[in-house]
Amino acid sequence: MALHLVIRGIVQGVGYRESLCREADRLGIKGWVRNRIDGSVEAVVDGDAAALQTIVEWARRGPPAARVSHLHSESCEALESSHLGFQRRPTQ
Numbered sequence: 001m002a003l004h005l006v007i008r009g010i011v012q013g014v015g016y017r018e019s020l021c022r023e024a025d026r027l028g029i030k031g032w033v034r035n036r037i038d039g040s041v042e043a044v045v046d047g048d049a050a051a052l053q054t055i056v057e058w059a060r061r062g063p064p065a066a067r068v069s070h071l072h073s074e075s076c077e078a079l080e081s082s083h084l085g086f087q088r089r090p091t092q
Contacts, residue, residue, distance in 0.1 A: 002031070002046035004076040007059055009069035011041045017088050019063035020055075024086040027051040030079055034089035042092075046079045 007016070017033045020043060024031060029047035036042050045055050062068050 001049060001052060002044060002076050002078045003052055003056065003073050005041075005043045005045065005056070005059055006036075006072045007041045007043070007062070007068055007070070008039070008072075009062075010065075010067040011062060012039055014065035015063045016041050016066050020059065021086050021088060023055060023058050027054055029055055030085055032087045032089050035091040037091060044076060044079065 012035050017035065020033050020041075024033075024045060027047065029045050029051050031043060031045045031047075033041060033043040043059070045052060047055075056071070056073055060068055060071050
């Protein structure tokens with residue numbers, strides 16, 4: 001099961017991506033995260049239902065310096081089995 005997330009608010013320059021990577025690793029979630037030019041953060045998270053629920057709850061708060069104003073979540077295709085771990089991707 002996989003979800004595509006777009007997180008808006010004060011989410012760039014506050015350690016959001018790095019914190020999301022640590023949380024995903026802790027939960028055994030694979031996927032990726034990146035900043036977007038529009039100031040939001042985008043991620044794809046792939047894991048079991050309980051882990052995904054936990055990461056979405058975390059993403060609504062983010063790290064201490066973040067101020068999340070909106071989180072959009074929708075189902076997406078699961079990542080290929082060759083995709084391992086959680087990655088930070090370049091801004092797009």
